[in-house]
Amino acid sequence: MKDHIIVAFDTQDKKQFDFLFNDLKNDIGHAKIGMEAFYTFGIDVIERFKKENIKVFLDLKLHDIPSTVEKASRTLSKLGVDILNVHAAGGVDMMKAAALGFKENQTNGKMIAVTQLTSTNQDIMNNELNIPGLVEHQVEHMATLTKSAGLDGIVSSAGEVKKVKARLGLDFICVTPGIRPKGSDQGDQKRIYTPMEAITSGADYLVIGRPITQAPSPKEAYLKILEDIKL
Numbered sequence: 001m002k003d004h005i006i007v008a009f010d011t012q013d014k015k016q017f018d019f020l021f022n023d024l025k026n027d028i029g030h031a032k033i034g035m036e037a038f039y040t041f042g043i044d045v046i047e048r049f050k051k052e053n054i055k056v057f058l059d060l061k062l063h064d065i066p067s068t069v070e071k072a073s074r075t076l077s078k079l080g081v082d083i084l085n086v087h088a089a090g091g092v093d094m095m096k097a098a099a100l101g102f103k104e105n106q107t108n109g110k111m112i113a114v115t116q117l118t119s120t121n122q123d124i125m126n127n128e129l130n131i132p133g134l135v136e137h138q139v140e141h142m143a144t145l146t147k148s149a150g151l152d153g154i155v156s157s158a159g160e161v162k163k164v165k166a167r168l169g170l171d172f173i174c175v176t177p178g179i180r181p182k183g184s185d186q187g188d189q190k191r192i193y194t195p196m197e198a199i200t201s202g203a204d205y206l207v208i209g210r211p212i213t214q215a216p217s218p219k220e221a222y223l224k225i226l227e228d229i230k231l
């Protein structure tokens with residue numbers, strides 16, 4: 001089960017990063033490095049995880065014109081990251097360019113796309129972003145675009161996984177943030193599910209940050225989640 005959980009190392013504090021790294025490194029299989037940590041600490045953090053045989057999801061959510069994203073993906077693929085992502089909202093040509101750049105150096109790496117941020121709910125999508133329709137339909141639409149661009153999967157909430165897999169196939173990877181064990185703080189996430197709900201939805205990977213990193217003992221919180229999702 002540990003391979004299903006990706007711990008989000010979202011911190012800009014070196015001491016906290018070192019503490020989390022040392023507390024969790026012997027137990028976790030995957031780490032997620034997002035903008036906060038990557039822009040603060042640079043490429044060295046990736047090397048630290050790789051040395052411990054921990055897989056790295058570099059969550060930079062690339063979104064720009066196709067040629068810029070292709071070049072960025074090519075550079076990032078040289079770091080040996082296992083999963084890299086883009087925003088599906090960049091369109092099919094951008095996603096194809098991203099995959100082209102990434103796969104040149106990383107034949108086993110996975111390139112996935114964010115469909116709709118899990119901090120976006122129905123009201124925000126319709127009234128702020130001016131995108132009509134239901135969030136789940138928008139996610140399915142973006143997932144279909146992602147697959148047509150030849151990417152390996154998507155980032156979505158656990159609530160959308162069943163329909164996406166039914167439409168695009170079981171091997172189309174679904175990575176789900178917005179995970180909150182019962183009783184934990186929702187924070188800025190809007191479309192949230194428990195770890196068990198996400199696993200039973202068929203999600204391939206659960207991205208979990210604050211419920212682990214802000215816990216008094218991150219290691220205990222991580223192991224408790226693992227225990228909870230034992231099927």
Ligand code: C5P
Nearest residue numbers: 008034116117118155177207208209210
């Ligand atoms: O702390 P929390 O568990 O909410 O962390 C979720 C992580 O997943 C964050 O690093 C966030 O950037 C990321 N993420 C997300 N929603 C997406 C894509 C990525 O929450 N659609």
